[in-house]
Amino acid sequence: MARPGYSVVVPTVGRPALDRVLEPLLDATEDAPEAVVVVDDRPPGAAAGAAVTARPGVRVLRSGGRGPAAARDVGWRAVGSEWVVFLDDDVVPPADWTVRLAADLADLPDHVAGSQGTIEVPPPEGRRPTDAEHATLGLAGAAWITADMAYRRSVLALVGGFDRRFRRAYREDTDIALRVLDAGYGLVRGERVTVHPLRDPGPLHSLRSQAGNADDVLMRRLHGPHWRERVGEPRGRFRRHALTTAALAGAAAAAARAAAGRSGWGPAAALGGLWSALTAEFAWHRVARGPRTPGETAAMAATSALIPPLACYHRAAGEWRHRGARPHRDRPVKAVLFDRDGTLVHDVPYNGDPSEVRPVAGARAALDLVRAAGLPLGVVSNQSGIARGLITRDQVDAVNARVEELLGPFDTWRVCAHGDADGCACRKPRPGLILDAAADLGVAPEECVVIGDIGADVDAARAAGARSVLVPTPRTRPQETAAAPATAPDLRTAVRRALRGAAA
Ligand SMILES: [Mg+2]
Ligand SMILES: [Zn+2]
Numbered sequence: 001m002a003r004p005g006y007s008v009v010v011p012t013v014g015r016p017a018l019d020r021v022l023e024p025l026l027d028a029t030e031d032a033p034e035a036v037v038v039v040d041d042r043p044p045g046a047a048a049g050a051a052v053t054a055r056p057g058v059r060v061l062r063s064g065g066r067g068p069a070a071a072r073d074v075g076w077r078a079v080g081s082e083w084v085v086f087l088d089d090d091v092v093p094p095a096d097w098t099v100r101l102a103a104d105l106a107d108l109p110d111h112v113a114g115s116q117g118t119i120e121v122p123p124p125e126g127r128r129p130t131d132a133e134h135a136t137l138g139l140a141g142a143a144w145i146t147a148d149m150a151y152r153r154s155v156l157a158l159v160g161g162f163d164r165r166f167r168r169a170y171r172e173d174t175d176i177a178l179r180v181l182d183a184g185y186g187l188v189r190g191e192r193v194t195v196h197p198l199r200d201p202g203p204l205h206s207l208r209s210q211a212g213n214a215d216d217v218l219m220r221r222l223h224g225p226h227w228r229e230r231v232g233e234p235r236g237r238f239r240r241h242a243l244t245t246a247a248l249a250g251a252a253a254a255a256a257r258a259a260a261g262r263s264g265w266g267p268a269a270a271l272g273g274l275w276s277a278l279t280a281e282f283a284w285h286r287v288a289r290g291p292r293t294p295g296e297t298a299a300m301a302a303t304s305a306l307i308p309p310l311a312c313y314h315r316a317a318g319e320w321r322h323r324g325a326r327p328h329r330d331r332p333v334k335a336v337l338f339d340r341d342g343t344l345v346h347d348v349p350y351n352g353d354p355s356e357v358r359p360v361a362g363a364r365a366a367l368d369l370v371r372a373a374g375l376p377l378g379v380v381s382n383q384s385g386i387a388r389g390l391i392t393r394d395q396v397d398a399v400n401a402r403v404e405e406l407l408g409p410f411d412t413w414r415v416c417a418h419g420d421a422d423g424c425a426c427r428k429p430r431p432g433l434i435l436d437a438a439a440d441l442g443v444a445p446e447e448c449v450v451i452g453d454i455g456a457d458v459d460a461a462r463a464a465g466a467r468s469v470l471v472p473t474p475r476t477r478p479q480e481t482a483a484a485p486a487t488a489p490d491l492r493t494a495v496r497r498a499l500r501g502a503a504a
Contacts, residue, residue, distance in 0.1 A: 003031060003102045003105070003106050004081075004082040004083055004105055004106070005034045005081040005082050005083065006033055006034065006081050006082065006083035006084065006085055006101065006102075006105060006150065007033050007034050007035040007036070007037060007076075007079035007080075007081040007083070007084055007085070008025055008033045008035070008036045008037070008084075008085045008086075008087055009037045009039065009072060009075030009076055009079070009084055009085070009086050009087075010022070010036070010037070010038050010039070010075075010086075010087050010088070010089050011038075011039045011041050011063070011068050011071035011072055011075065011086075011088075011089065012038055012039065012040060012041065012052060012071075012089035013040075013041055013042050013089070014040065014042055014052055015089050015090055017089065017090045017092075017197075018038065018052065018089050020092050021087055021088075021089055021090075021091055021092070021093065022036065022038075022055075022058060024093045024094065024095050024096075024097045024098065025057075025093070025097075025098065026055075026056075026057050026058070027095070028098040028099075030098065030099050030102075031098045031099050031101070031102035032098055033081075033085075033098065034079070034080075034081040035059060035079045035080075035081065036057055036058045036059070037058075037059045037060075037061060037075045037078055037079060038052055038058055038059070038060050038061070038089075039060075039061045039062070039063050039071040039072070039074050039075040040052040040060060040061070040062050040063070041062075041063045041064070041065055041066065041067065041068065041070070041071040042065055043064060043065030044062075044064055044065070044425075059078070061074050061075065061078055062074075062425060064425070064435070066164065067164060067166070067167040067168065067169075067172075068146075068162075068168070068169045068172060069161075069162035069163060069164045069166050069167070069172040070162070070164050070465070072086055072146065072161075072162050072172075073161040073162050073164075073463075073465055074431070074463060076151075076153060076156050076161070077161070077459075077462050077463050078463065079153070080153075081153060082152065082153060082154075083105055083150050083151070083152060083153065084150065084151055084152075084153050084156060085101065085148070085149070085150040086146040086147075086148070086149050086150075086151075086173075087147070087148055087194070088146065088147040088148075088196070090196070090197065090199070091119070091147055091148060091194045091195065091196050092194070092195040092196070092197060093148070093194050093195075094193065094194070094195065097192060097194065100190075100191060100192035100193075101117070101150065101190070101192050103191065103192075104117075104150070104190030104191055104192050105150060105190075108188070111184070111185055111186055112185065112186045112187070112188055113151060113152045113155040113180050113183075113185035113186065113187065114144065114149060114150060114151045114152070114155075114177065114180060114185070114186075114187040114188070115149075115150040115187070115188050115189070115190040116143070116144055116145075116148070116149050116150075116187065116188070116189045116190060117147075117148030117149065117150075117190055117192045117193065117194045118140075118148075118189065118190070118191075118192065118193045118194070119139050119140050119142075119145070119147050119148060119193075119194055119195075119196050120140060120193055120194070120195050120196065121136055121137050121139055121140045121195075121196045121197075121198055122195065122197070122198055123137065123198065124198060127291045128289065128290055128291045128292075129198070129289075129290065129291075130200055130290050130291060130296055131203070131206060131286050131289075131290055131296070131299075131300060132199075132200045132201050132202060132203060132205045132206065133198055133199070133200050134289065134290075135201070135205060135206075135209065136196065136198055136199050136200075136201075137198070139196055140196075142233070143174070143177070143231045143232055143233070144173060144174060144177035144187055144231065145173050145174075146172075146173040147194065147196060148192070148194040149173065149177075150190070151176075151180070152185075155180055155183065155185055156176075157485075158183060159176065159179045159180055159183055159328070160328055160446075160465075161176075161465060162175075162176055163175050163176070163222075163328045164444070164446070164465065165218055165322070165325070166215055166218065168211065168212075168215070170209075170211075170212045170215050171212065171215040171216070171218070171219055174219065174227075174231055174233075175218075175219065175222065175223070175328075177231070178222075178223050178227060178230060178231070179328065181230070203296075203299035203300075203303060204303075206303050206307060207303055207306060207307065207310060210307060210310040210311045210313075210314050211314050212314070213238065213311050213312075213314035213315040213318060214314045214315065214317050214318025214321060214322070215318065216236070216238075216315075216318070217315060217318030217319050217321075217322050218318065218322045218325055221322050221325040222325065222327060222328070237282070237311075238311060238315065240278065240282070240308075241307065241308035241311040241312060242308075242311075242312055242315075243278060244275060244278040244279060244282070244308035245308045245309045245311075245312045247271050247272075247274040247275035247278060248271075248275045248308070248309065250267075250271040251268055251271035251272040251274075251275055254267040254268035254271055255268040255272075278308075279304055279305050279308070282304045282307070282308070283300050283301050283304035283305075286300045286304060287300045328446075331444070331446055331447055332447065333375070333447060333448070333449050333467070333498060333499065334375060334376075334441075334443040334444075334447035334448070335375055335376045335377065335378065335411075335437075335438065335441045335443045335447060335448045335449075336370045336375055336376075336377045336378075336448070336449050336451065336495065336498050336499075337377070337378045337379070337380050337434060337437050337438075337448050337449070337450045337451070337466070338367075338377065338378070338379050338380070338450075338451050338452070339379075339380060339381060339428075339450070339451065339452035339453060339454075339457045340379050340380075340381040340400075340403065341381065341453075342452075342453035342454065342473050342475065343360070343451060343452050343453045343457075343471060343491070344359060344360065344363050344367075344379070344403060344407060344491075345357050345358060345359050345360065345363070345403060346358045346359075346360060347453075347473075347475065349385075350385035350388075350390040350391050351391070351399055352385070352390075352391035352392065352395030352396065352398070352399065353395070353399070354398050354399050354401070354402035355402075356399075357399060357402045357403055357406060359403075359406050359407055360490075360491060361490070361491075362490060362491055362492045363407055363491055364406070364407050364408065365492060366491040366492040366494070366495045367407055367408055367495075368408065369492070369495050369496070369499065370495055370498075370499065371408065373499050375499070376411040376412075376441045376443075377410055377411055378410055378411055378412035378413065378414065378437040378440065378441060379400070379403075379410050379412070379413050379414065379415075379437075380414045380428070380433040380434055380437050380450065380460070381400075381413075381414070381415050381416070381433075382415075382416050382427055382428050382433075382456070383396050383415050383416065383417055384416070384417075384418065384419045384420065384427070386417035386418075387417060387418050387419035387422060388419055393417060396415060396417075400413055400415075411440070411441055412437050412440035412441055414426070414433040414434075414436050414437045414440070415433075416428070416432070416433055428452075428456040428457060428459070428460035429455070429456040429457075429458075429459030429460045429463065430460060430463060431445070431460055431461075431463035431464035431465075433460065434448065434450060434460055434461060434463075434464035434466055435464050438464070438466070444465075445464040445465045445466045446465045446466065446467075448461075448464075448466040448467070449461075449466065449467045449468065449469060449498035450464075450466050450467070450468045450469075451468070451469050451470075451471060451491070451494045451495070451498060452468065452470060452471070453470065453471055453472065453473050453475070453476055454470075454475070454476055454477075454480055455470075455476075455477070455479075455480035455483065455484070457470065458470050458480070458483070458484045458485070467485075467486070467498075468484070468485065468486065469484075469486045469487065469488050469494040469497050469498055470484035470486065470487045470488075471487070471488050471489070471490060471491055471493075471494045472487060
């Protein structure tokens with residue numbers, strides 16, 4: 001059997017169970033992964049949770065607290081294997097997981113782009129699960145969830161990775177699965193099994209999880225009203241919650257009228273009765289399937305009254321936030337970011353002298369095209385000469401000022417002053433400069449096109465989720481040109497492509 005190579009990507013917020021995820025991967029003697037990447041998605045400086053430290057065989061990357069979609073993108077874009085397997089940081093793959101995964105991926109036809117592992121959630125012993133535990137048990141039947149999901153790397157790139165508008169660990173996996181299916185690929189269920197321990201996130205989980213109603217709005221905008229049927233998910237309780245909330249609001253309004261003497265109390269009593277009946281039915285539905293302890297029953301009674309209006313609130317917030325949402329890949333270009341040396345100006349290594357600045361042919365005209373289109377533009381530049389002591393920050397600033405004199409103003413300048421050994425988040429091919437520049441300009445990284453002259457520019461764009469156009473120079477290595485998703489013979493053509501949204 002042909003066994004294709006694979007890498008494992010585990011996004012984490014530093015949960016202590018991470019070691020149990022990694023154990024069978026690192027101990028594997030057969031069908032071991034090509035790479036194991038842990039993406040630490042805690043915001044910079046966050047101290048919560050266990051430290052995520054690199055251990056032999058594990059690469060640790062950071063995604064800066066931008067959510068699981070961004071973290072998974074940072075992870076898969078950093079590996080080169082044919083397949084990428086996403087595991088959640090709280091699953092327990094059995095000891096033979098690598099062998100069974102390799103068997104699942106072996107001989108899959110080219111049109112199959114994904115393989116789902118079966119998630120087993122062991123039920124509690126000797127009692128019925130609580131309402132909060134039911135949420136975890138639901139993972140077992142869910143389709144295409146990234147708790148254990150393998151995708152072809154090329155297809156992840158084709159669909160543009162995860163959609164970061166899904167900011168929580170919810171629906172971003174269903175969204176990408178639907179986009180892969182829309183692209184004409186198939187998804188299959190593998191034979192491997194991964195255990196997800198039963199967790200009880202507490203009774204407040206049912207309130208917090210109502211935020212998902214806003215994500216469901218985005219799902220409907222992006223995938224149409226029938227997306228639940230496509231993933232085999234039963235209709236949620238939202239319609240019932242809307243009716244319950246309407247009864248509550250109607251009862252309050254009718255009571256106000258009656259109190260003001262403008263009508264009798266009949267309508268208020270009727271609507272109040274309807275609200276009570278709907279709330280009681282909802283609470284009973286949740287209590288009946290649970291352990292029916294006094295504490296659980298009290299928690300269900302209280303949260304069942306709060307959930308319907310909370311669901312309506314999040315639904316309305318989602319309708320507002322995602323009004324006019326466009327498909328992931330069709331998002332308009334809203335900013336153009338340029339590499340400096342070798343792209344805007346001829347490369348003079350470690351140049352600290354403004355008089356040595358020579359723009360490349362047509363640079364001013366190319367930049368003016370961007371300005372005429374009303375788009376902001378910025379520069380993202382590695383200047384490791386500062387870290388090496390070859391030039392000072394003041395000299396770099398003086399050179400940058402000269403570039404603006406010759407080429408016109410830029411809306412943001414982002415310079416990495418670090419060296420290779422510093423391990424900073426900004427030095428290209430890492431994404432930091434691009435993320436910071438996008439934030440300066442008030443646009444999403446996905447709405448930026450990066451124009452550069454070497455592979456590090458393209459890779460940084462990819463890691464940030466931005467598009468790119470490579471303009472090769474004699475110093476660009478042929479393999480960098482070959483690997484670039486879009487190239488142009490000169491700066492002006494590159495800008496035209498960027499403005500047409502033709503960058504890849
Ligand atoms: Mg360059
Ligand atoms: Zn840096």
